[in-house]
């Protein structure tokens with residue numbers, strides 16, 4: 690008995706189509722200014738190639754390119770997910786959130802069921818990217834919900850990508866100490882300090 694998946698050429702073509710579909714959908718959800726492809730630091734490509742279950746932390750001053758780098762990293766991660774070097778592992782489930790929007794969505798005043806579904810989604814996703822962790826003010830309630838998300842990812846070695854203008858060790862006041870401690874371990878070896886000028890100010894300075 691032969692099925693189409695036994696044929697290596699057909700399987701390859703099928704994988705390429707899946708990758709193309711996933712990358713197209715991801716492109717459509719990427720904010721316009723972050724769509725152009727950029728070069729990412731070597732630490733980032735190393736992190737993608739490593740697939741060790743570790744997380745990635747991009748830090749640096751305002752405007753150095755953390756968010757753009759993170760979007761490009763997600764895209765490259767997605768490409769690698771469907772690439773030939775990796776055992777086939779179902780469809781990639783990737784979620785991106787600005788921390789302000791995430792913290793809003795976790796607030797206690799929304800419907801319980803919606804919040805539970807969001808927490809479960811973020812616990813289980815293959816990759817979660819949270820942009821600008823440190824910006825918003827956080828209540829103890831939100832810190833508890835963050836703990837639920839991060840602890841589950843921590844114990845199952847599921848990666849996150851975080852951008853922040855503070856280091857993991859200084860995130861305690863935002864995320865609570867338990868999440869900050871876990872993040873420190875999750876991102877150990879992949880904390881990338883981005884340096885340079887504020888790109889939003891342009892070249893002439």
Ligand SMILES: Nc1ncnc2c1ncn2[C@@H]1O[C@H](COP(=O)(O)OP(=O)(O)O)[C@@H](O)[C@H]1O
Pocket residue numbers: 722723727728749750751752753754755756757758852888889
């Ligand atoms: N490597 C890069 N090459 C060209 N433009 C970049 C690069 N990184 C960032 N930018 C641009 O610089 C601006 C600021 O980048 P952004 O990622 O939003 O900074 P941050 O998140 O560090 O505040 C954006 O317009 C972005 O598209």
Ligand SMILES: [Mg+2]
Pocket residue numbers: 755756757820821852
């Ligand atoms: Mg940013």
